[in-house]
Amino acid sequence: MRFLKWLHRWTSLIIVLQVLLWTISGLYFAIVGNADMSGKQYRKDSVEVALSTTQFNISNLDLNVENITKVRSHVVVGLPQVEVHHGEGVSYFDGRTGQTWHTNSDLAEAIANASYIGPGEVTEITAITASGELHGWEGQGYRINYNDDLNTRVYVDSTSGSVLEHRNTPWLLGDWMFKLHYMDYSGGRNFNHMLIIVAAAVSLWFALSGLILLLNLLFTGQMRVSFRKVPFEAIAGTERKQISAHGHKTILQTLQQHNILVASGCGGGGTCGLCTVKATQDAPITTAEKSLLTAEQLAEGCRLACQHQVSQLASIEVEKLCVSKYQLKLVGSKFLTPMLKELRFKVEGEGIEFKAGQYMQFLVPKAKTSTRPHDVPEAFSTEWANINQATFSHGHVRRNYSMATIAGLSQELVFTVRYQPPTNGHKHPGAGSSYMCNMKVGEQIVAEGPYGDFNRNHGPERTLFFIGGGAGMAPLRALIQEELNEESPRQIEFYYGARNKQEIVYAEEFEALNSKGVVNFVPVLSDKKESCDWQGKEGFVHEAVLSYLSGKDLESYDFYVCGPPRMLAAALQMLEELGVEPSRIRYDDFGI
């Protein structure tokens, strides 16, 4: 079912626009109806004129063709016409003279008028050889325009003296709808071409996968509606909250309704795995839980709140009840490297209890923000030389930043924010980072949290191996501080990647720890300046780690990785290729 959901979602991305077009054009058809799209509002049913009203001289026919299968005599606006069907097609003759039929513009007008019952009059007659409104027709003909409310035009074929089509404005609109509905933009109204066949196949899969998912929901009772209220208990630390809720509501819905905050990324879809709660009794395990939670978590009773109805689980424990919104006041803001600032906030009220490695989500308000902070130090002015002073507007965004210190030191929270300059294709720098870097001391901002479980593994004999880069320093620094606070800290390796020496965040602090021998701090430069006097390692940080690890016993390490997306991906791939057990790798791809 999880795979099916995934597929349903991606198929929807591919096909949703066309489904929308089908629906829009379908609605148009259902509202307007066939008659108004036919172009025939002012078309008279053919009038049959008796042959006896004219004189046929059929024996004069110049029948110089083979295989004549039919000779047809009829009257065209008072004139006798003979139609001869033969091996090469159809020929038309004037029934009086036996000469080839010829339609001049006066006759074309008469033919058009004979087919027309609207209120308009002819305004224009144009000789044509083809028309965008006559798909597949080519030859000699006329377009006769009428000045009626529908803007009617009648097309007459010269060769046969017959009316080809009536067209008007509603027809044109309808034709566009057919183009959308049939995906045939040639006007041919062909719905058997390759493009629509592919679209139909994708839609077929899309609809059927939806149906299967729906049936699954029905049969597993997830769409049951219950008007009966059931008692439900949420235990948050020492607090017990008794709730009465409709039995069919999910635990997630119920908790949120009662302002008990639980993280949720996908809004109850069972895809993000964030809304974990602890069941106090035996609870069934859904497929979503099987794939998103570890066996250990499941054994401990961890479940996803979106996957169970309150009628199934009468009592749960919420671990993350401490998540809430805080008002933070900026008390310090300084550049650590050319593009990275350390921001210090004071928490209003009691303070925040969090674990090292966790992050806060900042609610950056809608604002007009400057592209350059006001306090770029002189030393970094060369890096900022290319960034022009301007202001840009941005909407409300949420941004996650990890705490760069361990808890309990003070009510102060420290974050490292990397200024996100405008990159290819983007006119403006990152809204969140620009806003944060532009904040002035004393200003306030709301943040929500703490979130995240980027925490240390237990196990006394293990070496902690940190791999970081850029602003990924923050949670790693917090974890290292936390470890060093232990009674007997374990061994710590810390490989940190930066482009150049200037960009090493908290360089002095870690050099000091390095010389004390408590942290083996190894900075690795990937793009060092030519003028730089650097004795340390160069290259990409994951490569440096790889060469360090060769020949080492991997079993003795726990890895903690945080950094820019490309560095993170490379490091994780490197560890995977080394065969490091996934449970020994912890990473945060988010809190930077």
Place this chain on the structure above:
Amino acid sequence: MRLQSSGFRTWHRWLGLFVGIQMVLWVISGSYMVFIKLPFIHGVHLTQEADIPLNKTVQLNRLEEIIARYPTAHDVQFVHRYIGGSYHEFAQVHEAGNKFLLKLNDLSVVELNTDDISGLAERYYKKGVPNIAKVELLTTEAPSELNPAHLPIWRVDFDDFADTTLYLHRNTGEMTVRRHDFWRGFDFMWMLHIMDYEERTNITTWWLRAFIIATFGFIFTGVILVIQTLRSSKRKPL
């Protein structure tokens, strides 16, 4: 990251129960119509021309006489058709709401019988050896696959793969309507597609409109959900 269980999900599921089912029917019926080529549905492959070329000696000059005898005729066609066990030349006369054949030699009116119709149907039939199961003249009741305006008409059923049925004109024996099982399937799918379960012609029923409008809501909630989920999946659980 959001902290809301999505109300859109609830809506999407419940709308799915009502319009989603119809959407599945739309897609299935639409796919049938898309996958199978329209000329095939129309049975173009089933028949061929059965008249043969006129003789060089055809008496076109009898037209005057025919017009004199049938002064209300508005259309006269000379054809060479297989009737009575062999090919003869006829004048097919069209009067208001009626058409019939005259033998060209004596201008007598031709009455078609079942043997004539079998002979013609075998010659129209293009799918191989014709194997006629039944020939009947429908006069009062049309099957659902035939517009009653065509009555009276000859119905010729073939015993073949897709149950071909050819409808021939009562008086002239002309090929009028072709039907086979793929057409019948198409007609059923069309009925599902436009939701007119009676006449299969009305595309403007209020319930069709209502379902389409509800579909917009279904699509809208779905789009919101996809956006939410894709945004959230950036955060992988540790």
